[in-house]
Amino acid sequence: MKPIALATLIAACISPSLAAAQPVALGLTRLQLEDADVVDLQGREIGEVERIVTSPEGRVTGLILEIDQRDPKPDHIVQVPLTGLAAVPDRDDRGEFDVQTRQGVAEFLSMPAATR
Numbered sequence: 214m215k216p217i218a219l220a221t222l223i224a225a226c227i228s229p230s231l232a233a234a235q236p237v238a239l240g241l242t243r244l245q246l247e248d249a250d251v252v253d254l255q256g257r258e259i260g261e262v263e264r265i266v267t268s269p270e271g272r273v274t275g276l277i278l279e280i281d282q283r284d285p286k287p288d289h290i291v292q293v294p295l296t297g298l299a300a301v302p303d304r305d306d307r308g309e310f311d312v313q314t315r316q317g318v319a320e321f322l323s324m325p326a327a328t329r
Contacts, residue, residue: 237265238273239300245310249300251278252311256304259318263329266292276312277329280321292327 237243243265251260259281266275273295280289297316303309 238276238295239298239312241300241310245300246273246276246312249310249312250303251280252301252313253317254313254315256301256311256313258311259314260288260321262312263290277327278321280318282322289322289324290327290329291321291324293321293324 234242238246241249246262246265249262250258251262253259260279263277263279265273266277268274275292275294276298277290277292280291282288293314293316297314299313300310301313303311
């Protein structure tokens with residue numbers, strides 16, 4: 214077996230775990246993003262990342278966010294581009310990250326609803 218073929222075979226076997234560990238957007242991995250809370254500029258939690266939006270080529274183009282609302286109103290689901298978002302350390306969970314936005318809750322609530 215040629216070295217290149219062996220390397221390709223090895224990469225194919227371990228690529229799912231490697232792919233999960235590679236940053237995909239905002240310097241975070243897919244698992245970190247899909248587990249992130251959304252916070253405003255003051256660090257207040259306003260929602261969470263529901264899922265990642267990707268292009269047909271697999272590039273991350275945006276996020277689906279679940280914006281918290283007071284009961285009995287259901288949470289508001291929106292799709293946002295990566296522009297204006299940043300990864301910041303989670304104040305409460307050492308080693309974890311939040312996604313910080315410059316937009317406020319009112320701006321998100323005025324956006325059209327997206328599907329999960």
